[in-house]
Amino acid sequence: MTVPMRLGFLPLADAAPLIVAEAMGFAREEGLALDLVAAPSWASLRELLAQGGVSAAQMLAPVPVALSLGLAGPARFEVLSVLNLNGNTVGVSTALADRMRGQGYGFAFDDARAAGLALLAAAASRLRIGVPFAFSMHLELLRYWLEALGRPLPAALEIVTVPPPLMPDALAAGEVDAFCVGEPRGSVAVDRGAGELLLPTSAIWAAAPEKVLAARAGWAEEEPDLAGRLIRAVWRAGRWLEQAANLSVASELLAAPGRLGVAPEVIERSLSGRLVISPDGQERHVPGFLRFHDGAAGFPWRSQAAWIGHRLAVRHGLDPVAAQRVAAGVFRSDLHRMHLAPAGADLPAASARAEGLLSGPTPVTSSRGRLILPADRFFDARVFDPALPAC
Amino acid sequence: MSARIIMPRRLSIIVVEKDRDRALTIVDGLREVGEMDVLVIGDDIGLARRIAERNPDLVLIDAGNPSRDAIEELTLASAPMQRPVAMFVDESDGALTRAAIEAGVSAYVVAGLTASRIKPVLDAAIARFHMMQKMRMELAETRRALEERKMIDRAKGIVMRAKGIGEDEAYALLRRAAMDQGRRLAEVAQALVTAAELLK
Numbered sequence: 001m002t003v004p005m006r007l008g009f010l011p012l013a014d015a016a017p018l019i020v021a022e023a024m025g026f027a028r029e030e031g032l033a034l035d036l037v038a039a040p041s042w043a044s045l046r047e048l049l050a051q052g053g054v055s056a057a058q059m060l061a062p063v064p065v066a067l068s069l070g071l072a073g074p075a076r077f078e079v080l081s082v083l084n085l086n087g088n089t090v091g092v093s094t095a096l097a098d099r100m101r102g103q104g105y106g107f108a109f110d111d112a113r114a115a116g117l118a119l120l121a122a123a124a125s126r127l128r129i130g131v132p133f134a135f136s137m138h139l140e141l142l143r144y145w146l147e148a149l150g151r152p153l154p155a156a157l158e159i160v161t162v163p164p165p166l167m168p169d170a171l172a173a174g175e176v177d178a179f180c181v182g183e184p185r186g187s188v189a190v191d192r193g194a195g196e197l198l199l200p201t202s203a204i205w206a207a208a209p210e211k212v213l214a215a216r217a218g219w220a221e222e223e224p225d226l227a228g229r230l231i232r233a234v235w236r237a238g239r240w241l242e243q244a245a246n247l248s249v250a251s252e253l254l255a256a257p258g259r260l261g262v263a264p265e266v267i268e269r270s271l272s273g274r275l276v277i278s279p280d281g282q283e284r285h286v287p288g289f290l291r292f293h294d295g296a297a298g299f300p301w302r303s304q305a306a307w308i309g310h311r312l313a314v315r316h317g318l319d320p321v322a323a324q325r326v327a328a329g330v331f332r333s334d335l336h337r338m339h340l341a342p343a344g345a346d347l348p349a350a351s352a353r354a355e356g357l358l359s360g361p362t363p364v365t366s367s368r369g370r371l372i373l374p375a376d377r378f379f380d381a382r383v384f385d386p387a388l389p390a391c
Numbered sequence: 392m393s394a395r396i397i398m399p400r401r402l403s404i405i406v407v408e409k410d411r412d413r414a415l416t417i418v419d420g421l422r423e424v425g426e427m428d429v430l431v432i433g434d435d436i437g438l439a440r441r442i443a444e445r446n447p448d449l450v451l452i453d454a455g456n457p458s459r460d461a462i463e464e465l466t467l468a469s470a471p472m473q474r475p476v477a478m479f480v481d482e483s484d485g486a487l488t489r490a491a492i493e494a495g496v497s498a499y500v501v502a503g504l505t506a507s508r509i510k511p512v513l514d515a516a517i518a519r520f521h522m523m524q525k526m527r528m529e530l531a532e533t534r535r536a537l538e539e540r541k542m543i544d545r546a547k548g549i550v551m552r553a554k555g556i557g558e559d560e561a562y563a564l565l566r567r568a569a570m571d572q573g574r575r576l577a578e579v580a581q582a583l584v585t586a587a588e589l590l591k
Binding site for chain 1: 440462492
């Protein structure tokens with residue numbers, strides 16, 4: 001019997017697993033009739049999920065963690081899957097881009113350290129950077145990057161929230177000098193001549209969790225059957241999305257009105273990792289720009305949550321070790337594992353790891369023997385070894 | 392015990408709304424509740440900064456406004472606002488929160504404001520948002536009715552010319568066609584007008 005289920009999303013390229021699960025029949029195969037609800041903002045999507053308006057939703061990975069630490073409101077969410085790794089871009093206003101070029105920067109697009117130093121040199125005393133939300137990987141990765149450069153930061157460094165659709169106007173008005181946003185928003189800013197792309201966030205952390213599939217805490221255990229069907233449908237959609245042959249169909253599906261409402265060729269840039277970085281059409285190819293599936297990309301590592309919890313705790317004055325433990329409990333690798341077993345997914349044997357350890361594809365022990373994990377380095381080669389009890 | 396009475400100072404409220412008429416409707420509703428300082432700002436790009444400068448007790452914003460996310464950073468203690476702000480959903484009155492969400496209004500409230508001071512303001516805002524929703528629906532309905540009227544008149548004209556008959560007869564003919572086909576009169580009229588344009 002087919003069961004109706006409402007899911008919430010924001011019109012971004014990384015809503016793809018939800019859109020594809022519905023459009024390509026992966027949900028129907030699991031007996032789910034998905035109804036996708038587009039939300040106008042992360043704050044409203046959080047309320048929609050908290051109040052039961054949707055069963056599950058696409059969510060910024062730090063939101064469920066911030067909620068568990070009491071930083072972002074009274075709701076409590078759990079992460080059932082990671083929807084994607086990476087997929088954001090850092091960009092600068094055309095004025096700042098010109099200054100950087102004038103100082104000899106070549107916009108190589110793969111060296112976060114060189115790009116960061118060039119940015120600081122050109123920005124001088126003032127740097128305002130726009131991000132989509134106060135609890136986002138955009139903000140966490142920006143802060144990590146700028147701090148790890150080891151140089152004095154501009155006295156007037158501010159990271160402010162600007163709703164991505166307003167970002168081109170904010171750049172033009174000088175309200176922000178730079179931005180970090182999810183695709184296709186960076187590409188849209190370039191096409192509108194408002195800015196140039198400086199880096200993919202994968203150059204800061206090669207395997208950063210970006211959006212997650214979140215549900216109200218407790219829902220997945222009260223409704224194990226529904227949760228299982230959803231996790232499997234989304235996992236199969238991710239597998240379909242990672243196949244190069246499906247790229248143009250995926251771009252068309254995402255482009256549809258009521259989904260992203262952006263031209264398919266713009267969406268295809270993020271799915272293929274071939275980004276146009278400047279209004280004059282320069283292109284850069286970024287392998288792994290946006291990952292949905294390979295190397296257990298959908299697996300909610302408890303150590304990913306611990307990293308986010310640690311970063312939030314340090315900034316908001318909480319105990320980092322306690323925050324890591326609370327955060328790790330929010331990423332339900334146990335439920336993910338249990339529900340994907342019937343689908344034959346190959347999942348890692350461990351649920352936590354040292355983040356940033358792998359500088360290239362590395363085999364690890366998995367449920368079916370051996371699984372290749374992709375590189376997950378931070379640009380400064382630091383390793384985050386979470387303080388978690390054995391799990 | 393001293394008998395000092397602390398007069399609560401006037402509430403300072405910011406209403407985020409680009410549409411002037413809708414903003415005025417909300418402001419009128421708030422004025423009916425009592426004396427308060429109300430400032431209206433559009434959801435422009437410097438929104439969070441302008442709210443922080445004003446440091447209001449309460450921010451009211453349309454739940455469908457993407458700029459809601461910009462206000463979120465003001466709810467953090469580390470934000471430039473002198474006093475931390477809590478989201479309305481932090482308050483214990485679940486029914487009021489739900490009513491606000493259903494009406495499409497989001498409120499951000501400074502921590503420490505008593506529920507008794509927030510409730511009448513929120514009630515007024517909710518009532519106004521409901522009123523605006525109703526007005527918008529009525530306006531859409533009126534517009535649709537007008538369009539249909541025009542379409543039926545055009546179809547009637549086409550039938551009158553084609554068959555050389557009077558207005559009443561043409562109208563009766565259209566209505567009978569609609570009844571026979573089990574469709575609305577406006578739909579039949581629309582089909583006829585479209586077809587006539589193709590044959591021009």
